[in-house]
Amino acid sequence: MVTLTKLPGAPARARPTPGAPEPKPENAHDRCPECGGTLARDPQHAEILCQSCGLVVAEKEIDYGPDWRAFDAASNERRAHTGAPMTESLHDYGLSTTVGRGSRDAMGKAIPSSKRLQIARMRRLHQRTTFGSGAERNLARAITEIHRVASALDVPRAVAERGIRIYRRAAAESMIQGRSIEGIAAAALFAACRLAGVPRDPEHFTRASGVDKRTLLRLHRLLVREFKLQEPQPTAQDYIARFGSKLHITHVAEARARELVRRADEKGLTSGRSPAGVAAAVLYLGSRDVGEPRTQKEVAEAAGVTEVTVRNRARDLEPVLDAPMRVEPAAEPVHN
DNA sequence: ACCTTATTCTATCGGAT
DNA sequence: ATCCGGTAGAATAAGGT
Numbered sequence: 496m497v498t499l500t501k502l503p504g505a506p507a508r509a510r511p512t513p514g515a516p517e518p519k520p521e522n523a524h525d526r527c528p529e530c531g532g533t534l535a536r537d538p539q540h541a542e543i544l545c546q547s548c549g550l551v552v553a554e555k556e557i558d559y560g561p562d563w564r565a566f567d568a569a570s571n572e573r574r575a576h577t578g579a580p581m582t583e584s585l586h587d588y589g590l591s592t593t594v595g596r597g598s599r600d601a602m603g604k605a606i607p608s609s610k611r612l613q614i615a616r617m618r619r620l621h622q623r624t625t626f627g628s629g630a631e632r633n634l635a636r637a638i639t640e641i642h643r644v645a646s647a648l649d650v651p652r653a654v655a656e657r658g659i660r661i662y663r664r665a666a667a668e669s670m671i672q673g674r675s676i677e678g679i680a681a682a683a684l685f686a687a688c689r690l691a692g693v694p695r696d697p698e699h700f701t702r703a704s705g706v707d708k709r710t711l712l713r714l715h716r717l718l719v720r721e722f723k724l725q726e727p728q729p730t731a732q733d734y735i736a737r738f739g740s741k742l743h744i745t746h747v748a749e750a751r752a753r754e755l756v757r758r759a760d761e762k763g764l765t766s767g768r769s770p771a772g773v774a775a776a777v778l779y780l781g782s783r784d785v786g787e788p789r790t791q792k793e794v795a796e797a798a799g800v801t802e803v804t805v806r807n808r809a810r811d812l813e814p815v816l817d818a819p820m821r822v823e824p825a826a827e828p829v830h831n
Numbered sequence: 832a833c834c835t836t837a838t839t840c841t842a843t844c845g846g847a848t
Numbered sequence: 849a850t851c852c853g854g855t856a857g858a859a860t861a862a863g864g865t
Contacts, residue, residue: 716863804839806853
């Protein structure tokens with residue numbers, strides 16, 4: 496724990512800003528004894544130093560500012576001063592205690608040899624009853640597995656922990672019986688990835704976890720159904736900006752494309768279709784509508800779909816084309 | 832393990848500009 | 849020559865029995 500510093504009159508700060516030693520000018524009466532320059536405090540290093548000559552006036556200052564106080568259970572948890580952080584990564588959240596091995600008791604007194612045997616026995620029993628129970632052991636196995644696969648696939652730690660949380664829930668609701676731990680573990684991590692918006696290819700999962708793709712997806716569906724997990728579904732709108740900029744179209748064309756998607760969604764013309772394909776088609780039609788046409792080939796390439804798909808989606812969209820959003824005045828003047 | 836359904840992809844062709 | 853529009857069959861996804 497870093498000792499915090501605080502000068503009289505300075506605002507109380509409970510926590511140093513991490514990574515920013517921001518020396519701040521202090522009050523006028525705080526002057527450097529050497530050069531008379533302004534003093535500043537550096538909470539990171541618990542020092543007070545002169546801004547002009549760099550003299551360290553005081554070190555290891557005590558923070559006399561108010562301590563953090565907790566008024567409810569939630570802040571109590573956040574503001575607790577002791578203990579390792581809780582984590583999903585250990586089967587018992589890292590909160591369990593164990594019987595130690597030392598030859599001295601908590602007060603530092605030597606433990607008489609007559610009691611040593613008894614304590615060793617307690618330790619053994621304690622371990623067996625906590626970690627040794629079937630459910631705990633399986634949970635630990637699952638967590639190990641999730642971490643293993645997560646690191647093989649470069650899944651961020653926070654996402655892996657979310658996967659573990661899902662697994663715990665599945666275990667709590669007796670969904671593991673009759674299914675493989677590895678399978679549920681992989682599916683839980685897979686679901687966590689999708690929920691976090693960083694989906695992984697099921698193929699990679701299969702390779703990293705040894706769970707075959709079909710099983711993985713089936714268990715994943717089970718988890719989604721049971722827990723009503725809401726995965727963010729990418730929409731065509733999400734892709735328009737990205738593909739649009741690849742195609743170097745103007746905002747006018749992009750706006751037209753968005754308008755088309757909106758109308759198509761209303762009429763249910765996009766459901767079941769790949770959002771990338773829809774995005775490609777509206778960009779094709781939209782850019783053409785506003786007089787900066789792109790070929791099917793170009794939009795297809797930008798969207799990573801084939802020209803056929805562009806054509807098919809474009810054909811689907813015909814019903815919404817009859818009321819074009821005229822951005823520029825009609826090109827052809829009428830003579831008569 | 833096998834079957835069903837829907838969608839997209841690959842490959843290809845003919846017509847239009 | 850390139851673009852466009854359409855078709856046939858393979859591949860894939862998701863699902864059910």
